[in-house]
Structure formats: structure tokens, C-alpha cells
Amino acid sequence: MAEKVTIATVARRARVSRQTVSNVLNAPHIVREETRERVREAISALGYRANQAARQMRTGRSRLIAVRIEPTRDGVNGSVLDRFLHGLTEAAEAAGYRVMLYTAPDSRSEIGAYDSLLGAYDLDAFVLTGTEHDDARAAWLTERNVPFVTFGRPWDDPAQTRSLGRAAVPSPHPWVDVNGADGVAQATRRLLDTGHRRIGFVGWPTGSGVGDDRRSGWADTLRSAGLDPTGLDRAAPDGFAQGEAAARDLLAGAEPPTAIVCASDSLALGALQAVPGPGDSAAGSDHRSPVAVTGFDDTPVAQAIGLTSVSQPLAQAAACCVDLLADVLDGGRRGGPVGSRRSDPAAGGPGQVLLRPSLVVRQSG
Amino acid sequence: MAEKVTIATVARRARVSRQTVSNVLNAPHIVREETRERVREAISALGYRANQAARQMRTGRSRLIAVRIEPTRDGVNGSVLDRFLHGLTEAAEAAGYRVMLYTAPDSRSEIGAYDSLLGAYDLDAFVLTGTEHDDARAAWLTERNVPFVTFGRPWDDPAQTRSLGRAAVPSPHPWVDVNGADGVAQATRRLLDTGHRRIGFVGWPTGSGVGDDRRSGWADTLRSAGLDPTGLDRAAPDGFAQGEAAARDLLAGAEPPTAIVCASDSLALGALQAVPGPGDSAAGSDHRSPVAVTGFDDTPVAQAIGLTSVSQPLAQAAACCVDLLADVLDGGRRGGPVGSRRSDPAAGGPGQVLLRPSLVVRQSG
DNA sequence: TCGCCCCTCTTGAACGATCCAAAAGAAGTA
DNA sequence: TACTTCTTTTGGATCGTTCAAGAGGGGCGA
Numbered sequence: 001m002a003e004k005v006t007i008a009t010v011a012r013r014a015r016v017s018r019q020t021v022s023n024v025l026n027a028p029h030i031v032r033e034e035t036r037e038r039v040r041e042a043i044s045a046l047g048y049r050a051n052q053a054a055r056q057m058r059t060g061r062s063r064l065i066a067v068r069i070e071p072t073r074d075g076v077n078g079s080v081l082d083r084f085l086h087g088l089t090e091a092a093e094a095a096g097y098r099v100m101l102y103t104a105p106d107s108r109s110e111i112g113a114y115d116s117l118l119g120a121y122d123l124d125a126f127v128l129t130g131t132e133h134d135d136a137r138a139a140w141l142t143e144r145n146v147p148f149v150t151f152g153r154p155w156d157d158p159a160q161t162r163s164l165g166r167a168a169v170p171s172p173h174p175w176v177d178v179n180g181a182d183g184v185a186q187a188t189r190r191l192l193d194t195g196h197r198r199i200g201f202v203g204w205p206t207g208s209g210v211g212d213d214r215r216s217g218w219a220d221t222l223r224s225a226g227l228d229p230t231g232l233d234r235a236a237p238d239g240f241a242q243g244e245a246a247a248r249d250l251l252a253g254a255e256p257p258t259a260i261v262c263a264s265d266s267l268a269l270g271a272l273q274a275v276p277g278p279g280d281s282a283a284g285s286d287h288r289s290p291v292a293v294t295g296f297d298d299t300p301v302a303q304a305i306g307l308t309s310v311s312q313p314l315a316q317a318a319a320c321c322v323d324l325l326a327d328v329l330d331g332g333r334r335g336g337p338v339g340s341r342r343s344d345p346a347a348g349g350p351g352q353v354l355l356r357p358s359l360v361v362r363q364s365g
Numbered sequence: 366m367a368e369k370v371t372i373a374t375v376a377r378r379a380r381v382s383r384q385t386v387s388n389v390l391n392a393p394h395i396v397r398e399e400t401r402e403r404v405r406e407a408i409s410a411l412g413y414r415a416n417q418a419a420r421q422m423r424t425g426r427s428r429l430i431a432v433r434i435e436p437t438r439d440g441v442n443g444s445v446l447d448r449f450l451h452g453l454t455e456a457a458e459a460a461g462y463r464v465m466l467y468t469a470p471d472s473r474s475e476i477g478a479y480d481s482l483l484g485a486y487d488l489d490a491f492v493l494t495g496t497e498h499d500d501a502r503a504a505w506l507t508e509r510n511v512p513f514v515t516f517g518r519p520w521d522d523p524a525q526t527r528s529l530g531r532a533a534v535p536s537p538h539p540w541v542d543v544n545g546a547d548g549v550a551q552a553t554r555r556l557l558d559t560g561h562r563r564i565g566f567v568g569w570p571t572g573s574g575v576g577d578d579r580r581s582g583w584a585d586t587l588r589s590a591g592l593d594p595t596g597l598d599r600a601a602p603d604g605f606a607q608g609e610a611a612a613r614d615l616l617a618g619a620e621p622p623t624a625i626v627c628a629s630d631s632l633a634l635g636a637l638q639a640v641p642g643p644g645d646s647a648a649g650s651d652h653r654s655p656v657a658v659t660g661f662d663d664t665p666v667a668q669a670i671g672l673t674s675v676s677q678p679l680a681q682a683a684a685c686c687v688d689l690l691a692d693v694l695d696g697g698r699r700g701g702p703v704g705s706r707r708s709d710p711a712a713g714g715p716g717q718v719l720l721r722p723s724l725v726v727r728q729s730g
Numbered sequence: 731t732c733g734c735c736c737c738t739c740t741t742g743a744a745c746g747a748t749c750c751a752a753a754a755g756a757a758g759t760a
Numbered sequence: 761t762a763c764t765t766c767t768t769t770t771g772g773a774t775c776g777t778t779c780a781a782g783a784g785g786g787g788c789g790a
Contacts, residue, residue, distance in 0.1 A: 032738060
């Protein structure tokens with residue numbers, strides 16, 4: 001059994017002190033080049049790796065990022081989080097961090113989970129996925145000065161937030177999001193370009209930030225093309241059956257739409273069932289061109305079925321999350337304010353990144 | 366800012382020594398009840414939580430389990446790992462462990478990842494998902510005495526393994542798996558029960574343990590019903606298009622099957638495209654009853670499409686993995702051999718669990 | 731020559747837990 | 761009373777790292 005290699009082993013071999021080895025690792029510039037090389041040689045010869053536990057005990061930092069893994073709420077959308085998680089793990093590794101998972105049945109108990117995670121593991125930061133109006137989790141973390149990023153914009157009413165007082169204006173936390181309105185607008189615009197004039201929308205009930213954002217992309221695009229969206233949209237909770245019902249209702253009107261944009265792939269999948277398909281002349285409809293359907297998220301289902309869908313740059317979003325955290329963690333302690341040294345690709349301010357999704361065109365639309 | 370609560374804080378408040386507090390946590394039975402209660406009261410009053418880093422430094426154990434998150438190879442099957450991961454995180458939390466993620470592009474570099482993870486984080490154990498013939502990762506971990514469980518049986522040839530010598534017979538590692546042959550057999554039997562006599566199979570090329578296992582479930586079931594499977598199966602790499610091609614080929618024969626069992630949902634999805642559907646009389650086929658298709662994994666796609674599929678008990682499998690690890694980690698160090706104190710629900714030996722999948726019947730089959 | 735500073739490196743202590751050996755206390759026995 | 765035995769508590773050492781402070785040597789100006 002090989003002897004355990006510690007910083008002292010390296011120090012002996014390089015004939016320097018422990019501290020010098022530590023300096024080579026953490027502040028190479030203060031060590032003379034010749035010594036530095038000698039230490040580096042010893043490190044690689046011995047295969048030394050710093051013990052994180054000991055480092056953490058001294059510095060209070062664990063180089064661990066926590067992410068909640070959700071119980072695959074909707075079957076179809078589950079894989080979105082999956083892909084994000086993979087991207088996050090990869091980006092974190094590149095930045096010298098590791099991803100730790102935790103579960104929580106709801107937001108209330110999620111806060112309890114923070115407490116025990118922080119107490120036991122000294123986690124460096126959290127990544128929250130999915131933001132709600134006036135997110136209690138964000139407030140809790142902010143209050144305790146725990147670094148975090150959200151994947152998803154804060155959907156609070158800015159006016160309300162700002163009215164809390166002059167000095168006490170809560171500094172907005174760093175976030176990364178994908179511009180859902182833009183995605184839906186891309187889908188809508190493409191339908192307009194291919195000749196559609198009556199374009200319907202099936203989305204979630206008003207009140208969810210994400211849902212309202214996506215709906216606005218559709219409505220605004222229609223309006224700017226001189227068309228009136230009134231009466232052309234339906235609201236339904238996410239789901240296959242709900243999408244089918246909403247689409248049927250939409251198509252049953254006096255002047256049914258020739259295309260339907262959906263807020264999710266599950267809704268779109270349902271809508272596809274409600275729609276007379278290309279070769280489906282048996283359904284009794286006359287021989288007009290088929291109703292185009294587009295979804296959102298570009299899930300595996302969409303890929304398999306050939307559904308046109310809006311694809312989120314999840315790997316990029318994950319990388320941005322890690323970047324922002326690294327700014328706070330590695331930069332923040334040594335000086336400058338959050339995000340001060342970054343120039344964001346599509347910024348909405350320092351530490352806030354809004355990414356542009358892309359439309360994946362397939363045969364359905 | 367609240368003072369940091371350490372074991373010394375608790376000791377002062379309970380008017381005992383640090384060691385007594387530690388004993389209450391790690392060996393409660395050796396502390397007098399009255400004292401124990403006093404300490405417990407102090408712990409909850411102060412909200413004390415043991416610092417994992419300090420504990421780890423002394424004990425060498427991190428209560429951390431590492432799992433690889435794969436790059437969503439196939440789009441459709443990705444969510445299987447996702448669900449397994451969620452179950453694993455939940456079960457680990459219940460057992461006092463945490464799940465840490467890592468990535469690796471292939472098995473070779475995965476071994477490199479072990480090395481750096483173990484060096485830096487003192488991980489307690491690994492969970493390997495997906496086993497290969499003569500898995501190099503398992504050998505590496507076994508050699509270094511790193512505890513691990515695989516989700517998936519070892520597919521080595523037992524004869525070869527056993528021929529290495531009397532004393533040096535490698536002890537089989539703990540594993541958890543789902544009986545794929547059983548699942549496919551369930552699907553096949555149900556088709557037999559509903560009157561089908563010519564049942565085809567579309568699976569992966571010979572050579573993968575999982576694939577061969579599933580294929581055998583189909584072939585054995587046909588044979589035990591007095592039917593000859595010869596010529597009724599096709600092999601194709603996993604994927605939508607490949608499934609469609611294989612199914613078309615199968616249906617183009619002189620006596621085409623009336624039902625097709627597939628080794629995965631992606632193949633099944635492709636097969637569905639190749640098959641004349643229920644209302645699809647426009648496709649030119651005469652009016653016989655539609656060809657039934659079943660998949661494997663019960664992915665979101667299957668749920669959405671209404672595809673009959675074999676469902677793996679992933680949460681249970683994950684829980685079993687954690688159980689087995691807990692045996693090795695908590696039990697193994699204090700005495701008995703691995704798994705000696707467990708009675709497995711569906712055992713194939715100590716520390717080896719084979720679970721039974723279930724068939725989810727939907728309109729497609 | 732002296733004093734001062736800078737650069738490089740070393741030394742001792744600390745982080746918060748557990749392990750170990752031994753002391754203190756209680757109870758039984760000669 | 762003195763001795764042994766058993767239970768419960770105590771203080772010190774330790775894990776591997778980083779922080780804080782100091783030591784040694786060379787250069788430079790007074």
C-alpha cells in the first residue's frame with residue numbers, strides 16, 4: 001500500500017517547507033521560479049493531490065455547488081433538467097468545482113435542505129432551477145449571504161421590489177435565463193413567413209412568469225405583423241391531454257387557426273393529436289393544407305416525432321451559471337463587486353445573462 | 366452574525382466535555398441517559414451540525430457517493446438515468462449520504478476521473494451505471510478496494526472469471542439490476558395471450574449484455590409456447606430511424622409478424638412509423654387488425670404516445686444500490702463480509718439484487 | 731557602515747472533529 | 761480500609777491544509 005501523499009511529503013522531496021508547497025498551489029507568483037519548478041516536479045512525481053477536506057476546514061470553502069434534482073414532474077420536460085445538469089457538471093469541473101445533488105418535495109422544505117446542507121457541508125453555492133414570483137428561496141439565501149445563481153429570471157414585480165426603501169433595495173441576484181418570448185416569436189415569425197395568417201397559441205394559465213413570457217412572444221409578433229391575436233389563444237395546465245383539449249377547442253371555432261404555437265412540447269404533442277395530419281384524409285376534413293404545430297424545449301419527444309420546437313441552449317446556460325458563481329466565489333472574496341470583471345454576451349446588467357434560444361424546424365411545422 | 370456552533374459550544378452549554386458530545390453522536394449507548402438527554406437538548410437548542418470536513422479529516426470518510434452523469438447519449442433514453450439519479454439522491458439522503466456528480470466522455474477517462482476524485486475528495490463509494498463485458502472500471506475499483514455498486518449485472522463470462530485460480534477468484538461485486546429478459550417475456554406473453562402468433566423482435570446487435578438478455582426473453586417465451594422465433598428478429602443500433610428500418614424489413618417478409626417487441630422505446634417509436642396504424646387506412650394496407658408494438662423503459666415518449674412499454678423500478682433499484690453501499694460502508698468496516706446481514710428481496714446471491722420490471726399496457730399494444 | 735526595504739522562504743498555530751489513554755467515580759469484595 | 765472492576769468523563773494528540781508572523785539575504789540610499 002502506497003504511503004499517503006500529503007503536502008509534507010511533497011515538501012520533503014522538494015526540500016522546501018510545507019508553506020512553500022502551499023504557495024506554489026495557491027499563489028505561484030510569490031515563489032521563485034526555480035523553487036516553483038522543483039515543487040511542481042515533486043508534485044507530479046508523487047502524484048500529490050490536495051486534500052479537499054483539510055483545505056475546506058482551513059478556508060471554509062468546499063468547492064462544492066449544490067443543485068436540486070427534481071422528481072421528473074412532467075414526463076416530457078424532465079430531460080431538460082437532465083441536460084442542464086450535465087452541462088453544469090461539466091462546466092463546474094472545468095472551473096474546479098463539483099456538483100452535489102439534493103432533493104426536496106417543495107420549496108418550503110427546500111429551504112430546510114439549504115440549512116442542513118450548509119451546516120454540514122459548507123457548500124460554496126447553490127444553483128436554483130425554475131424561479132417563482134417572489135421566490136422565498138432567493139430571499140432566504142440572500143439574507144444569509146449564501147452565493148447562488150438562478151436558472152430563470154426573478155419574476156418579481158420590479159416596482160414592488162424597489163418600493164421597500166432607498167437603502168434597502170434588494171440587490172438583484174445573478175441569474176441566467178433563456179429568452180422564451182424570443183423563442184416563441186421566432187416560431188411565430190417563421191409561420192408568418194410561410195404564409196400563415198391565423199396562428200393560435202396554447203400556453204399555461206396566466207400567472208407563471210415563464211408562461212406569460214412565452215405567450216407575449218406570440219402576441220407581440222402577431223401585433224407587429226398587423227394581426228390581432230384576440231381569441232386565438234387558450235390556457236391549459238401543462239400536459240398531453242390538456243394540450244389536445246385546448247387545441248380542439250381552438251380548432252372548433254368559426255375561423256380556426258392554420259397553425260398552433262405551444263408553450264411546451266407536451267402541449268404540442270397533445271395538439272398534434274387534435275389536428276388533422278398530412279396524410280390523414282380519413283379524418284373527414286377537406287383537403288386544405290395541414291395545421292402546423294410547434295412546441296417548446298426541443299425534448300427527445302420532439303426529436304423523435306419530428307415536431308418543430310424551440311431549443312434552449314442548456315449547456316451554454318449551465319456554463320454561464322458556473323461563470324457567474326465563479327465570479328462571486330473567486331472574485332468576490334478578493335475584492336471587486338459581483339460580475340464586475342465580466343462582459344456578458346447578452347447582458348441585462350452585471351451578472352445577468354439572457355440567452356437566445358433557436359428554432360429547430362422539423363416536418364410538423 | 367451568529368457565532369459558529371462547534372462541538373465545543375455544545376459541550377460548554379451541556380457542561381460536559383467535547384468527547385462526551387462526540388459519543389452522544391457516534392456511540393450513544395455508552396453515555397448515561399441523563400447526560401445524553403442534556404447533550405441532545407443542547408444540540409437542538411444551538412442548532413449544532415457536525416462539520417463534515419473535520420469529521421472526514423479524522424475518519425477518512427466523506428459520506429459522499431459519486432455517480433457519473435452521462436451526456437444524454439440517446440435523446441429518448443436519457444431520462445432513465447435521470448429518474449435513477451433522483452431515486453439515488455433520495456435514498457442516499459435517507460441513509461446519511463450525499464450524491465456527487467462527475468462526467469467522463471468514455472470509460473477510459475472515467476478511470477482517470479476516479480483517481481482524481483478519490484485523491485481530492487476521499488469519496489466513500491461509486492455507483493456505476495451501465496456495465497460492459499469485462500468492465501475495466503470494476504476491475505480498477507476492486508483492485509484498489511474502493512467500494513462500489515453497479516446498476517447493471519456484470520456480463521463477464523463466469524467460466525473465464527473463475528478460471529483465474531483457486532484462491533484468486535475475484536469476489537463478485539455487489540450489483541443491482543432489472544431483469545430485462547423477464548420484462549420482454551412479460552410483453553411477449555401478453556401478446557400471445559391476446560391472440561398474436563407471429564411476434565417479431567427488434568433489438569440491438571449481439572454482443573451487448575443488456576441486449577442479448579432482452580432478446581432471450583422474447584425467444585424463450587416464444588419457444589415455451591411452442592413457436593419458432595427463427596427469422597422473426599432483426600438487429601439494429603439504438604435509434605429512431607434504425608428501428609423504423611428494421612421494422613420495415615421485418616414486415617416486408619412473406620409472413621409478416623402481427624406484433625413487434627422492441628428492446629427500447631426509441632426502436633419502438635421507429636417501428637411505430639413503419640407500421641400501418643389503426644385509423645391509417647390510407648397507407649394502402651388491407652383492413653386487418655393493426656400491428657402491435659411494445660417498447661422498453663417506459664420513457665416519457667412512451668407515456669405521451671401511448672406506447673405499451675416495460676417499466677423499470679428505478680427508484681427501487683436506486684434504493685437497493687444505496688442499501689448495498691451502506692452495508693459495505695457502515696457494516697463492512699466493523700466486521701462481517703459484504704451483504705452478510707441482508708436478506709435480499711429477489712436475490713441472486715449476497716449483495717446482488719435482480720428486480721422485476723412491470724409491463725405498462727397502453728393502446729399501442 | 732548602517733538602516734531599511736523587498737523578496738523568498740520557514741516556523742508555529744489554528745480550523746473542528748475523532749481516537750486514545752488514563753483519571754474519576756461508583757459499587758462490589760476481601 | 762484497601763483493592764478490584766466497571767462505567768463515565770477528561771485532556772491531549774492528531775488528521776492535512778492555510779494563515780500570520782518572522783527570519784535570512786541581498787540591494788540601495790544615507
